[in-house]
Amino acid sequence: MTPPNPVDTPPSGDGAPIGPIVSAAHLASGAMPALSEIEFAVTMMVNAYHRWMVRCMTAAGVEGLGPLDVLVLHSVNHRGRPKTLADICLVLNIEDTYTVAYALKKLEKAELIVSGRRGKEKTVSITPAGETACMEYRRLREALLVGPVKAIGLDEAELSRLATTLRTVSGTYDQAARAAAAM
Numbered sequence: 001m002t003p004p005n006p007v008d009t010p011p012s013g014d015g016a017p018i019g020p021i022v023s024a025a026h027l028a029s030g031a032m033p034a035l036s037e038i039e040f041a042v043t044m045m046v047n048a049y050h051r052w053m054v055r056c057m058t059a060a061g062v063e064g065l066g067p068l069d070v071l072v073l074h075s076v077n078h079r080g081r082p083k084t085l086a087d088i089c090l091v092l093n094i095e096d097t098y099t100v101a102y103a104l105k106k107l108e109k110a111e112l113i114v115s116g117r118r119g120k121e122k123t124v125s126i127t128p129a130g131e132t133a134c135m136e137y138r139r140l141r142e143a144l145l146v147g148p149v150k151a152i153g154l155d156e157a158e159l160s161r162l163a164t165t166l167r168t169v170s171g172t173y174d175q176a177a178r179a180a181a182a183m
Contacts, residue, residue: 038169052145060136062112070137072103073126076113077134082123093170 020037022028028036050067057063057070065073075088085104089097104124107113112130116123126134 042166056137056140056144057133059140060133062110062133064110065106066103068099069103069106072100073107073112073130074134074137076104076107076124077126077131080126082116082118082125084118084121084123088124093174 020028020033021040022033022036023040023043024036027039030036053067053070054065057065057073071092072088075091076083078091085097085101088104089095089100092100094100104113104115107130108115108124111127112133113124114127116125
């Protein structure tokens with residue numbers, strides 16, 4: 001089920017199209033207004049996702065974590081293998097390693113992860129308490145988020161294509177950021 005494009009949807013009244021729906025019309029007035037629509041949608045999505053993660057983890061019984069802490073906890077739990085700081089930063093596309101290092105310290109203090117070693121490298125692994133928190137988060141996610149999203153009737157294949165597109169476009173943003181830093 002594809003939602004209508006707001007740019008093509010006439011308002012009630014004079015019949016003129018609305019849109020694009022953006023947060024900065026001066027950016028959308030360039031050669032690709034749809035990119036501004038994506039940026040605004042991603043901004044809204046990221047902020048909603050961050051609120052969700054924090055509140056879901058609190059409901060799962062772990063208070064005081066921020067969005068990055070929750071992401072890092074799930075990343076450490078992923079596939080049950082020890083991870084390095086570099087592994088986590090690479091997977092999450094985080095350049096500022098100190099933010100992940102701080103999250104790891106916070107999670108270790110909360111006894112949700114434990115540090116170890118692989119040769120000379122420091123690793124982190126999930127603890128039983130951390131795994132329990134992740135599984136309770138998963139249970140709540142299935143009930144409170146997945147169920148309602150499925151009820152909307154969104155096509156899973158289309159969501160997968162959208163995720164692929166967003167990951168691909170993120171690479172273009174990374175390239176543009178490197179170019180801007182070199183100026």
